[in-house]
Amino acid sequence: MLQSFNEQNRDLLININGELVHRDRAGVSPFDSSVQGGDAVWEGLRLYDGRVFKLREHLNRLTHSAKALAFETIPSHDELIEQIRRTLEANSMRTDVHIRLTLTRGVKITSGMDPRLNQSGPTLIVLAEHKAPVYDRAVGATGLTLATSSIRRFGPDQMDPKIHHNNLIQSIMAKIESNAAGADDAVMLDQRGFLAETNATHVFVVTGGKVETSRCVACPEGITRATVLELCARHDIPNAERDISMAELYRADECFTTGTMGEIAWVGSVDGRAIGGGGIGPVTMRLRELFSELTSREGERVVG
Numbered sequence: 001m002l003q004s005f006n007e008q009n010r011d012l013l014i015n016i017n018g019e020l021v022h023r024d025r026a027g028v029s030p031f032d033s034s035v036q037g038g039d040a041v042w043e044g045l046r047l048y049d050g051r052v053f054k055l056r057e058h059l060n061r062l063t064h065s066a067k068a069l070a071f072e073t074i075p076s077h078d079e080l081i082e083q084i085r086r087t088l089e090a091n092s093m094r095t096d097v098h099i100r101l102t103l104t105r106g107v108k109i110t111s112g113m114d115p116r117l118n119q120s121g122p123t124l125i126v127l128a129e130h131k132a133p134v135y136d137r138a139v140g141a142t143g144l145t146l147a148t149s150s151i152r153r154f155g156p157d158q159m160d161p162k163i164h165h166n167n168l169i170q171s172i173m174a175k176i177e178s179n180a181a182g183a184d185d186a187v188m189l190d191q192r193g194f195l196a197e198t199n200a201t202h203v204f205v206v207t208g209g210k211v212e213t214s215r216c217v218a219c220p221e222g223i224t225r226a227t228v229l230e231l232c233a234r235h236d237i238p239n240a241e242r243d244i245s246m247a248e249l250y251r252a253d254e255c256f257t258t259g260t261m262g263e264i265a266w267v268g269s270v271d272g273r274a275i276g277g278g279g280i281g282p283v284t285m286r287l288r289e290l291f292s293e294l295t296s297r298e299g300e301r302v303v304g
């Protein structure tokens with residue numbers, strides 16, 4: 001398993017609509033839209049030394065997702081930042097913290113899917129946990145192992161992945177398959193059979209020194225993904241976004257995943273095929289260094 005219980009998180013205070021409640025007593029109403037239909041949007045953010053990396057980008061994606069789902073009220077960036085700050089301060093948190101920000105359509109007057117049953121505004125949940133990048137332990141000397149799932153990722157004609165919503169069943173089904181295959185995570189394909197992403201992260205390949213990732217057709221507009229592409233552009237590392245087939249993934253020199261939860265993690269094998277030379281590759285290593293250098297100096301200060 002990639003994660004385990006962290007004793008530091010035993011007495012977390014969780015922010016629900018501005019109220020800070022102990023994790024054992026925190027909860028939302030059975031009438032809340034997240035319980036009723038996964039009718040919510042979310043973001044995972046990471047805190048580095050009091051600063052949230054790419055804070056505006058995350059808040060924009062949350063706001064755009066809520067707008068696409070036609071939420072009647074969406075808190076302003078200032079309101080969201082204030083609640084994040086209050087939560088971090090209440091928990092005396094400064095670094096190595098993952099923040100799960102969830103905005104639901106709110107409480108319904110009665111059970112049912114009609115958004116007109118929502119008449120009291122959205123529910124905002126700020127869950128901050130002490131959490132180091134989650135793949136660090138799994139990566140070890142072997143790299144992540146991935147197994148391809150039979151569950152396909154939707155494109156914009158089915159459920160637009162540009163909406164970062166809370167219906168995670170597709171990902172969970174893929175994760176169940178990768179667990180059964182003894183792998184760390186699942187590779188997911190788009191409807192045409194090209195690489196989409198994993199159940200939780202974006203996937204990059206490096207071939208002949210060129211860094212490539214799938215187009216954002218059946219994966220979210222990843223913030224770490226965009227950061228890696230920016231780093232490549234800034235440091236003259238050849239890069240491209242294109243359709244990638246599984247045969248191209250198997251024969252790549254290097255492969256790595258990206259995401260806020262686990263940053264940049266190298267992949268050792270996919271579907272039983274060793275990737276490259278069996279160790280972390282030089283391009284992945286360089287990008288990890290560049291990323292770490294960036295997170296150590298960029299980001300918006302939220303707590304002192």
Ligand SMILES: Cc1ncc(COP(=O)(O)O)c(C=O)c1O
Nearest residue numbers: 200201202222223224225259260
């Ligand atoms: C399905 C999925 N893929 C990839 C990612 C990684 O995206 P980011 O780099 O913005 O954290 C996320 C993050 O929430 C995700 O939910």
